[in-house]
Amino acid sequence: MDTESLLHDLIEKALKKGADAADAVAATATSIAHAQRLxxxxxxxxxxxxxxxxxxxxGKRQAVVSSNDWKADALDQLVDQAIAMAKVVPEDPHIGLADPDQIFxxxxxxxxxxxxVEPSAETLIERAKAAEDAALGVEGITNSEGAEADWSRWDIRLAASNGFSGGYQNSRHGVGVSxxxxxxxxMESDYDFHSTVHGEDLEDPVQVGLxxxxxxxxxLNPKKGATGQFPIIFDPRVANSIPRHLAGAINGASVARGTSFLKDKLHQQVMSSGITIVEDPHRIRGLASKPFDAEGLKNYAKNLVDEGNLTTWVLDLRTARQLGMESTGNASRGAGSPPSPSITNLYIEAGAITPHEMISDIKTGFYVTSLMGQGVNGITGDYSRGASGFWIENGEFAYPVNEMTIAGNLKDMFMHLTAANDLEFRYGTNAPTLRIDGMTIAGM
Structure with a gap:
């Protein structure tokens, strides 16, 4: 029996044994991973x-169970377990599948x-070797923490008793070195990596290593920067943390619980007027793309923030019902968990100025290339993280700095945000070089 038939058979058995509604998801995956050092x-x-x-x-009770045993007797037992659990868990007035007229x-x-195209093991070995050899050939490099290359593919199938049935395949190629x-x-360490859906889009591993x-x-030879309030520039490698903080704050689960610092800001200005943040699940060859959401609803591209204004929450069906709204097609789920709101491809639109122009007027500031710690409070917006990078003097990099702390509040940081014009799509969440004025830097 194929996967789709297995899902429909599982749902039919659940309905016969007392379920009012049911859905089922199946995931199959294959991966190859190689690592080498020196x-x-x-x-x-x-x-x-x-x-x-x-x-x-x-009724208004639900249960989720999962198994990697797909034999008939194991799946029969899975149904029995789910039915038994659903009869005893507390009621939740907001649960439920999509109505048949809502499904995509x-x-x-x-x-x-x-x-x-599945790469051979030899191909992965060559990719990792090329990246590490290139890095070790650079003057000043004295050791390696290792290089890796990997490949994976997976197939996702979803079916539900409301009539939805769909699936898609995905793949991933990656190479990295530290x-x-x-x-x-x-000694100082650093890394780089690249990941793509198609092997032909993967960056030359030599460039990754270099x-x-x-x-x-x-x-090498870092110093400490000064303490005070100075402009901060976020390199694109760390700038993508800013839209992720925004996505967390507008997630329907946080908003419904009242635990988001933006819970009262819908349809208000929350960022500087030049900032637009886009979520696009249909980006061609996107690292986080998918053709529909995990509840079988149509998903679509949208501006979460449009010229600084917050336009929407990120919602699945349950959180939409809690808030008296419609789902935004952002449900995500694993085999062992119910749906919850989640983003797909996310990015801050590019601005109009170059990174050089963004830095050129800074008399004293901090260019951040690495962030450490998780010091972000989603309830208050308070932000404090360890950072390293380069000290800026008179519009130029003066020297490397480490063991710094940057602090502020995301509400203020968002309102003082400027984007450069160097947006590249390298990750699931992307941002150009970003500048934030008014943050506190703690150094010497």
């Missing part, structure tokens, strides 16, 4: 896995998310 292989693994999850709803009946957009520069107590080495060498 030219010596440390890992070469291939794995294949599958998982199936069933959600049953009885297609056609599903072809997002080119699947690369049919190296050290300097000697003894003065960039990792350059970053490590540039960090």
């Amino acid at each position: 030219g010596k292989m440390e890992k070469l693994e291939r794995s294949e896995a599958h998982d199936m999850g069933l959600r049953v709803i009885i 009946k297609g056609p599903f957009k072809d997002l080119d998310l699947y690369d049919e 190296v050290l520069a300097g000697e003894g107590t003065g 960039r990792a080495a350059r970053k490590a060498v540039e960090k």
Whole structure:
């Protein structure tokens, strides 16, 4: 029996045994991972896995169970477990599948998310070796923390008793390396990586290695910067944390619980007027793209923030019902968990000025390339994180700095945000170089 038939059979059994509604998700995955250090292989693994999850709803109670055993008797037991659990859990007035007229009946957009070419183990070994060799060949690099190359593919299928049925395939190629520069107590490390849906889009591993080495060498002989309020520039590698903080604050689960610092800001200005933040689940070959959401609803591109104004929450069906709104098609789920709101491809639109122009008028400031710690309070917006990068004097990089702390409040940070014009799509969440004025920097 194929996966889709298994799902429908599971749902039918659940309905016959007392469920009022049910949905089921199946995921199958294959992956290969290679790791090496200083030219010596440390890992070469291939794995294949599958998982199936069933959600049953009885009245206003629901239960979710999952299993990686797809034999008939194991799935029968899965149904029995789900029914038994759903009869005893507390009621939740907001649960429920989509109405039949809400589900996405297609056609599903072809997002080119699947690369049919499976790389050989030799290809992955060559990618990792090329990245590490290139990095080790840079003057000042003295050691390696290792290089990795991997590949994976997976198939997602979803079916529900409301009539929805759909699925899609995805794939991923990746390569990365981490190296050290300097000697003894003065050593500094850094890394770089690249990940794509299609192998043909993967960056030359040599360039990945050279960039990792350059970053490590540039960090040698760091100092401490000054303490005070100065402009901060976020390198694109860390700038993408800013839209992620926004996404967390407008997640329907946080808003419904009243635990978001933006809970009262819908349709108000929350960022500087030049900032637009887009979520696009249909980005072709996007790292977080998908043709429909995890409740079988149509998903779509939207401006979460439009010229500084907050336009929407990020909602699934449950949180939409809690808030008296409509789902935004942002449900996500695993085999063993119910749906919850989540973002797909997210990015801050590029601004009009270059990074050089953004930095040129800064007399004293901090260019951040690395962030440490999780010091962000989603309830108050308070922000405090360790940081390293480069001290700016008179519009130029003066010297590397580390063991710094940057602090502020996200509400103020958002309102003092400026975006440069160097947006690149390298991750699931992307941002150009960003400038925030008025944050506190603690150094010497």
